[in-house]
Amino acid sequence: MGPDRTTAAARRADRAEAGHPQRVPEDTEKTGARPGGESKVTVLVALGANLAVAVAKGVAAVLTGSASMAAETAHSFADTLNQVFLLIALKGSAKPADRAHPFGYGRVRYFWALLAAGSIFVTGALYSAFEGVHALTSGEHDIESPLINYVVLGVAFVLEGASLLRGLQQTRDEARQHRLGFRDFLRTSDDPTATTVVFEDSAALIGLVLAAAGNALHQVTGHAFWDGIASLAIAAVLAGVALRLGLSNKRLLTDVQADPRLVRAVLVHLGDEPEVEAVVDLLTLTLGTDSVLVCARLDLENSLSAAEVERAMVRIGDGVQEAFPDVAEVFLEPVPRHDQGVRDRVRSRYGDRLAEFMVHEASRS
Structure with missing residues (x-):
């Protein structure tokens, strides 16, 4: 019965x-799974922008001897490496379930995103801090051809800004699908790709402003102190982003509920x-x-x-x-x-x- x-x-x-x-x-109720292509395009855009910017900053750092530009070079190379990690994460997590992994490979994405956070700290923050301390302790030196730095920083700002806009667009779309506010989505999202790009590119723009300010103050005052302070400030920004992304991926890797x-x-x-x-x-x-x-x-x-x-x-x-x-x-x-x-x-x-x-x-x- x-x-x-x-x-x-x-x-x-x-x-x-x-x-x-x-x-x-x-x-x-969620509206369904997001298309994986959106995350891949966002990461590829960020990869192209970061690689171009990293090379340009590196050349400028060698030509001018600027500590803050050297810090920004490390920052951009760290971001480039992170995009490679995220591409590996997207490919690995898309593999279908098998006997060894009956629930699929979804958490692979969190592992590689955690490595990306570590890369930001080691390659970006620590090296930037080293350049800052070196500038503060090595005595006064002039920045040669400072105009090169400003041109490179301006171009980098445009490229990083375009990458950030792409990441923001995807993140806002996903937040709207989940009926969440933008900040709440960044805090609770189970997709580390777009959020990593948003945090990285936001830090990149802040770093560019700090580097420009450090170069300008160094040029005006003649004191390398400001260039070193800018490098240390960039290191602090990168360390904060690395900590934020690391904690987010730790949460997702430790059996978190839906x-x-x-x-x-x-x-x-x-x-x-x-x-x-x-x-x-x-x-x-x-x-x-x-x-x-x-x-x-x-x-x-x-x-x-x-x-x-x-x-x-x-x-x-x-x-x-x-x-x-x-x-x-x-x-x-x-x-x-x-x-x-x-x-x-x-x-x-x-x-x-x-x-x-x-x-x-x-x-x-």
Whole structure:
């Protein structure tokens, strides 16, 4: 005998009257996976801009002897190396799942993005700091042909600005798809490619301004002190960006749950199923960019036969994946809501208050 659908419908009606949406709230459902080509184009644009700028800055640093220009050269070469890391990340994470990696290679992207953050710190920040200290301790020296620096910095500003605009465009589009503000998306995004480009190019523009200021003050005052200070300031900016990107990728590499809005929407969706009496436990895991694993323990109608339970599990799992394109895999387990072992594990994970809320909220569906 099947579940009492009249009772289930009444529960959903009561829930709607109480101000709770019947199905997935529109502002919490993602619109689907992003096209991978967008990230690749963004990275390629940044790679071309950074490589051209790095060569030009290097030539200018040799010709003028400017410490801040040498720091900017290291900065741009670090950014170029980072784009190579991100291209490797995009290619590696696109590989299909296999026996050794049943959930795919999505996290490969986070590993290479973490290496990119390390590259910013080692190749960029440390070398810039070295140039700054060297300029401060090596005595006074003049910048030869300072006009070369200003021309190179101006061209670099245009190229880096174009790359930043491309990264901002993609990031804003993705934030709009996820119905998030720009800052919230940068803070919570599971795609490190566009956000890395945005942070790198923003730091690049700041570095260009600092280098120009250091050169100008050195030229006006005749003191190399300002060139060294500019190099140290560039090092501080790069260290800050490296730390920000490193912490973001560390979060994604350490078994982080899915977006809380998605978790809540899946909870509501499962609770709305007619066979479900309560959602006893709900686990989510970010497998990669726009790829989420969902595991749920459900208390089903007692009147269901074994065959009906099997059919319900398949239908409910398919329904979750259809409603949420980011959900790559779904595992469902029928359990009684009063199973003490399950309840203890849920409480240890979420705490008493949240565990009880989850069961009660789903039961109201």
